[in-house]
Amino acid sequence: MRSFEDLDQLVGAVPFGVVADLRTVDAGRGSQALHRLTLPELLEALTDHARTASLEASSAMDGVVVRDRTRAAQILAGHTADLRDRDEQELAGYGAALDRLDEERGPRPDVDVVLDLHRLLFRFTPTPGGRLRQVESVVAGPAPDGARVKRFTPVPVAATPAHLDELVARYRRALGAGRHHPVLLVGLFALDLLAIHPFAAGNGRVARMLTNALLQDAGYDVTRYVPVEPAMAGSPERYSAALLDSTHDWHLSRHDPWPWLRYLVRALADATTQLGALTSSARRAGSKQGRVRDHVLRHARPRFRISEVRAGLPDVSDQTIRLVLAQLRTEGLIEADGVGRSATWSRRA
Template structure:
């Protein structure tokens, strides 16, 4: 809300360094469209990897961990029987929210959608998913001695719904006016959403999953093929520092949005760079057997089935997959467990 009223005060002149990065992002979007038309199998493989990384990394940022990689893989593919604890429940919830936005026609963007995303995040968890906070909250840092430092004070609970509604409407009006780069507008919306902090829990996860959806809607589908959540986890220090820097003076409408936007734009620039690297790497792989070998050794979970390889590498036959698995078994890289359709493989590590 605050960053969109007035928008010209927030954005004004875009720093030159960001102009160059935005151009590179737009160039990357063009290449993304080219690959989608000419190499759909490649993008399917990249998407399968990114989905796993996104669910794992976004959950880990909130301290939600499923240490057993085989168990995590089953939760992600939906084959887990029962969810054993709250971490597994919330892990499954992020999968549900991410898949909803990537697989469904989720429009329009409104308060109901944001509440539904939150409901999905906690769909497997006892509690009140899909409801705004009912009491005021603080965002704090906990020190090793047990003391706390207030990072920032979000919007009071009594005003949360109005602020959130105004924010979404402000974003939609700005997008309709088409006066500013959509990546900057999405960055502003995420900044304000995190500062409003509308939920007791799950604010960061709602913001991250919504980032993927809004970028895709604007034509930047990079979040499908490179995990933005993983990139945030790798740069979490900058993520929190730049977010904090841009919240100073927010309530008085005197905040500086550029520290956060510089981080956000750099994140997407890095994502498109990695997209190009990943695409080039996969395209350069000589044979289908080489592609299977690379996936199993470098990208597959510790425990996996033939179906996992098939999903990541469309167009590669089960016969080819089995030939490579047999060779890797003989080389000592993997070990088989069981037989038939339900057989799973254990990657022993080390190529």
């Protein structure tokens, strides 16, 4: 809530480094429609991997780890009948919460959605989820000597519902106004949600789930294909320091959001660059004829047009594309559906 009280003053002047990273993220957003058209199977494979990597890394950041990878894969595939311990229960709940987000249709964020995500997160545990914090608490973390020290104090229990309602309302108004970059607004929403700290446990996972969902709602799908949570889990000190630096004096509305926003935008820019490298590699592997063959058999839609292959391989001539299509048809791997410019091609099972 606090970050949305005076956005022009808080984020009106964007640091140069953040501007440069936002340009990278925006450029990646502009390429996503082309990737979906020309490399659908690659994106599908990346989506499957990203979901698992995001879920496992985000869980590990909260101390939830299932070390048996085969077992973890079974749980994430929906096998939840014989969960053995608390870590497996919470991993299964995280998967259920992500499924809920994928199915959700309607305005986000929404307080009911936030509560439902938390309920699902703890669905398989003895601890009931979906309830706001009932006792006063502090957020603590490790000191260099290993001791636990106070990091910050969340808003009082009695004020939590009002803060949560106002955060959702102000975020929606700010996004609708269109005065500030949507990625920055998503980052501020996550920052304020963590500062409010509405739940006794699971706040980080709920905030990270919603961050990805709100980015995708705003048209930034990069985390659907390249997750940022593994990088966050790999440098937990930097992640925690960015958040703590930005929550200092949050209660007084005198906090500095840029340590956190700089960290988040840089993570998204790195993910965007990585996605660009993956898609470029898929297009450029091998000779031109080999690239066309690979594109048609592995990355194109099951039914595609020559124009889609051309868009995915802009440096390959139509003559080469048609030559490879003819070869693949002779091999019985594809077939033509019609003739002329409107014809489509289909991969054969």
